[in-house]
Amino acid sequence: SQQGEEDPQALSIQEGENATMNCSYKTSINNLQWYRQNSGRGLVHLILIRSNEREKHSGRLRVTLDTSKKSSSLLITASRAADTASYFCATAPQGGKLIFGQGTELSVKP
Amino acid sequence: DAGVIQSPRHEVTEMGQEVTLRCKPISGHDYLFWYRQTMMRGLELLIYFNNNVPIDDSGMPEDRFSAKMPNASFSTLKIQPSEPRDSAVYFCASSNRDRENTEAFFGQGTRLTVV
Numbered sequence: 001s002q003q004g005e006e007d008p009q010a011l012s013i014q015e016g017e018n019a020t021m022n023c024s025y026k027t028s029i030n031n032l033q034w035y036r037q038n039s040g041r042g043l044v045h046l047i048l049i050r051s052n053e054r055e056k057h058s059g060r061l062r063v064t065l066d067t068s069k070k071s072s073s074l075l076i077t078a079s080r081a082a083d084t085a086s087y088f089c090a091t092a093p094q095g096g097k098l099i100f101g102q103g104t105e106l107s108v109k110p
Numbered sequence: 111d112a113g114v115i116q117s118p119r120h121e122v123t124e125m126g127q128e129v130t131l132r133c134k135p136i137s138g139h140d141y142l143f144w145y146r147q148t149m150m151r152g153l154e155l156l157i158y159f160n161n162n163v164p165i166d167d168s169g170m171p172e173d174r175f176s177a178k179m180p181n182a183s184f185s186t187l188k189i190q191p192s193e194p195r196d197s198a199v200y201f202c203a204s205s206n207r208d209r210e211n212t213e214a215f216f217g218q219g220t221r222l223t224v225v
Binding site for chain 1: 203
C-alpha cells in the first residue's frame with residue numbers, strides 16, 4: 001500500500017497564483033521529501049524536511065510538516081507555466097526504503 | 111557525473127518474451143531502487159539494494175520478476191515471461207546514505223510495452 005497520499009489529485013491555477021499540495025502518510029518517518037516529474041521524465045528531488053523540522057523554504061517552495069497529524073504540505077508561490085508537472089511526496093518509513101504517494105498533477109495556465 | 115543511466119529508453123516486446131532492463135547508478139551511491147509507474151497504480155517500489163545486497167523485494171509482483179546487482183555500478187531487472195499487464199515505465203534510482211537524509215536521483219526510465 002502507498003505510504004503517502006497526495007491531495008488534490010489534480011490542480012489547475014493561473015500563472016502568478018499560489019499552489020498548495022498536501023500529503024498524508026501512515027507510519028513514523030525520518031524525513032519527508034517532495035519530488036517533481038515532468039511529463040515523460042524521471043523524478044527530480046525538490047526539497048527534504050526532517051522529522052524534527054516544522055517548516056522549510058527553498059526559493060518559491062515552502063514545505064511544512066506536522067508529525068502529529070502525519071501530514072505535509074508543499075506551497076509553490078507565484079506559480080509559472082513552467083511549474084506544470086506532477087508533484088510527489090516520498091517518505092522513508094524504515095531503513096533505506098523510499099515510498100511515494102500517488103502525486104498531484106499541477107497545471108499552471110499562462 | 112552523468113546521473114543514473116537506464117537502458118533501453120523504450121522497449122516493445124511480444125508477450126512471452128524475456129525483457130531485461132538495465133541501470134547504472136551514480137558512482138559512490140550505496141542504495142539502488144527499482145520502481146514501476148502506471149496510471150492505475152502510480153509509482154510502486156519493486157525492490158531496493160544496499161551495497162549490492164537486496165534488502166526488500168516485497169514489491170516484486172510475481173516470480174516472473176527478478177533483479178540483480180552484481181556490482182556497485184550495474185543492476186538489472188528481468189521479466190520472464192513478459193505479459194501485457196507488465197507494460198509500464200520502469201525507473202531506477204540511486205542515493206547515498208553515507209550522508210544522512212539525502213535524496214534519490216532518478217534515471218529517465220524505460221518505457222516497456224508488451225503486446
